[in-house]
Amino acid sequence: MAEPKFTLGIDYGTESARALLVDVASGDEVATAVYEYSNGVITEALPDGGPELPAHDWALQDPEDYLRALDATVAACLKEAGAGADQVIGIATDFTACTMLPTKADGTPLCTLDAFRAEPNAWIKLWKHHAAQPEADRINQTARRMGEGWLERYGGKISSEWFFPKALQILEESPEVYHAADRLIEAADWIIWQLSGNETRNLCTAGYKAIWSKRDGFPRRAFFEALHPDFAGVIDDKMSHDILALGDRAGGLTDEMADRLGLAPGTAVAAGNVDAHVAVPACTVTGAGKMVMIMGTSICHMVCGTEEKHVPGQCGVVEDGILPGLYGFEAGQSAVGDIFAWFVRSCVPAAYEAEAEDRNMSVHDLLTERAAAYRPAETGLLALDWWNGNRSVLVDADLTGLILGMHLGTKPEEMYRAIIEATAFGTYKIIRTFESRGVAVDEIYCCGGLPERNDLLMQIYSDVTGREFKIARSAQTCALGSAMHAAVAAGRAGGGYDTIEDAAARMAGIRDRVYKPNHAAHQVYEKLYAEYHTLHEYFGRGAGDVMKRLKALKGVG
């Protein structure tokens, strides 16, 4: 029997990176290792006694952390599996996005050079760096004024988290950094550059974060020029028009990196990718009409269709952006698990904490157990899940959370249940909005931390939406998705697969437990959803702009 072949998938998250060594034939996850970034998320001062950051909405990272993650995890996986370098046929990564940095022509990050080490704009801007909001506002205004057609592909508004607001912030605040930067690049592509020695750009981040499309390419030069004369050449001078498809081979592992990581030189390295998107085939989804939800602190909703559609509040539609040959749509809820965590942190009495401790369970589990005793609508409560604004379908960061229906006997578990229900209504709103614009959502697949942990939540989502919820088999769906893309980059000739469909058929799976909707519960939830919709429209679409006026008043007192 031939030795098994493996691929390495490496999932670069916000706080850590996780490597997964996967058997290409079976999808068995044979080894895993995690590295917590030593400089984590930089929000207050630059490392090594560097200066403080200009404002509280900055979030930076250190490129050395990404390399240290490779050192720490790859060797650990090989050792755990007892695998030889020749057994590893491919390596792929997925990343948070847009997470971007300025580099020299050889890929050296500016922040690693003495001349720029104390300059915040020379560092990596993490996805949740929110200090480029003024630039995002100007980009949106300018695009509307100039009638840029791409705007409607992104729900009518691009986010401050994306590529060009961040790039423009560098130019405006630190022109010397901007001009010293030979390249501006996604970290997703920078890490591939380090592994393969080739500067490449991947279709996923280009499409979802840098306004690129297969049909129209990037926005025109005149648009960038209108933002700032020195910004006119941002594409031609600092980026690349050559965009690799997902699963394309970016190159072979360099000798130096092979030696450093204990892998074979020339091992296939896949094009960069985004954490959420690689999860789609890892949930077995390779066709249209099957929504994948990554459910954790927030929820990312992805679904593919056969035509380009413009859906209110979609984060973007990108041809080939999730799966080849299909239009990939993305939407999201900006806080889900984060709201439950807030509730447990801020709203749960001591007696509950004591009981949970006595019974050796988490407060979440205790609240869930108690919340499960209620029927739909029995609490009389209703919430709007906007604790971190509303990403889809309203695209409005200035909205806030609401809960109503409290009386003097209302219990914490009732409020907890109402918040879970509110997040389910938020997902239902997204699904119904997609469907109303002709994007089918026929099946739902989930992955992420929440489906692992909370039975009640999954059942409520199923009851609210009236749909089955299937759960990915892997607990590390993103890393598995990268390992699958690595197998595609290796190709059948190299011991892998020629298509992501083939890789999914062999390497991905779902669990036996499928959540099925209770018809009676769904009927009641339809009535509650009608009330959610009423509040959604009142507070979200202008008539009741109370939330925004309250935010505006915060500084007045």
Next chain:
Amino acid sequence: MAEPKFTLGIDYGTESARALLVDVASGDEVATAVYEYSNGVITEALPDGGPELPAHDWALQDPEDYLRALDATVAACLKEAGAGADQVIGIATDFTACTMLPTKADGTPLCTLDAFRAEPNAWIKLWKHHAAQPEADRINQTARRMGEGWLERYGGKISSEWFFPKALQILEESPEVYHAADRLIEAADWIIWQLSGNETRNLCTAGYKAIWSKRDGFPRRAFFEALHPDFAGVIDDKMSHDILALGDRAGGLTDEMADRLGLAPGTAVAAGNVDAHVAVPACTVTGAGKMVMIMGTSICHMVCGTEEKHVPGQCGVVEDGILPGLYGFEAGQSAVGDIFAWFVRSCVPAAYEAEAEDRNMSVHDLLTERAAAYRPAETGLLALDWWNGNRSVLVDADLTGLILGMHLGTKPEEMYRAIIEATAFGTYKIIRTFESRGVAVDEIYCCGGLPERNDLLMQIYSDVTGREFKIARSAQTCALGSAMHAAVAAGRAGGGYDTIEDAAARMAGIRDRVYKPNHAAHQVYEKLYAEYHTLHEYFGRGAGDVMKRLKALKGVG
């Protein structure tokens, strides 16, 4: 020097009765005693192994408790003060209302007779007995249909807590009790009957709870007949058309009662009164345009005017009902301190409880300390104070609580502050509604537990309303108010005063500390109040009937 003269004021509350012995000349409170009712509030089963009550919204009391309270407290006060029977020149009581009972012609409560002891409708219906809602609904419908003019004196709707719904419940559910009852009487008047031997009826409960007015008397016989043929004679057969004014002498203490309590026979006994209303002169208020707020678990707002006006959501307007010669208006918020207690019970994390315990302070005080660090509007939160429905100005028990503006960093103390502010907005709404209908509110006086305990709350009320808040000197304002009425019942000739104004001038007072509005804070709160008003109208006046539909859905799931 002559021996000081005293009066006794006895405040019959929901859980206990409190007696206060007061120096008539100075208002000094020389002794006090409290008696907790041994049968408390009867909500589940009748005492002594009696049957269970028919429903959870019943609330009964035991007349023996009222007599035991006299035994326990009067003697204790005399002993504490070292006062002789001849030094006590008058006695007066105030009561919760409408708290009513059926009796025989000699005043014997039906529930003390073996034949009726197991019959819930024979017992005293406490003010918060809410099981007569169907009867209240019929009374309101019938009054509207028959065009009864008195309806608008009560804000267009009478409450299930009042006299005739409770009386009609007795007739409909237990006709044998109704027919055996020679009298139906307020406990406020029943206790005076026990003390003086005279059956009297007081103007305050007659006016506010039994739809009596000086001009029109009770509702006409045809109205009662339309409700039920056997109800036609409820006034003529079981009540009384002779209504005593407040401070009138109901009689002298009977020999038997004098002996029992250690007082002198013939001691002046004042007409019955209501707890909230006697507090008005005890706050020094004896004229028009001065609002008195009793601030505790709920808030009762009373103000007198020189003309009858119809104010939306007023609980009633009664000529001479609070002060002689003036129209007394009453409004209220059905939960205030109750909401803060709910919050502390249901929404405060263990770490807060631990810190409060370490620092030997209450959780309320800890939350208040932290909440005080915020400027108006800084929390970005806004609440509707409807945890127990809305009494004024919407008169709608089906409304519920709301809080909005939460984000992932929202802290418990911010929500606590938002709830305090919401109750202040509720009071401001009441004040503005009075003013809009021509009832002046020129000054504000407070008493009750909240002003004693919470500096921040008082400052917020002052800042929200833009008015000074003065606080009664006495911590036992109701009992003091009764003692003042006792002095009026004794009269100047009997060692007391001829008018409540004279009594107030000598026996009542306010504290040095007056809460004054901060102008800048008031300006910000005006903006927040505009937002409160927006939500108030949306959720309270029909357009956003979300709260009611959620209540209706509670039983559906």
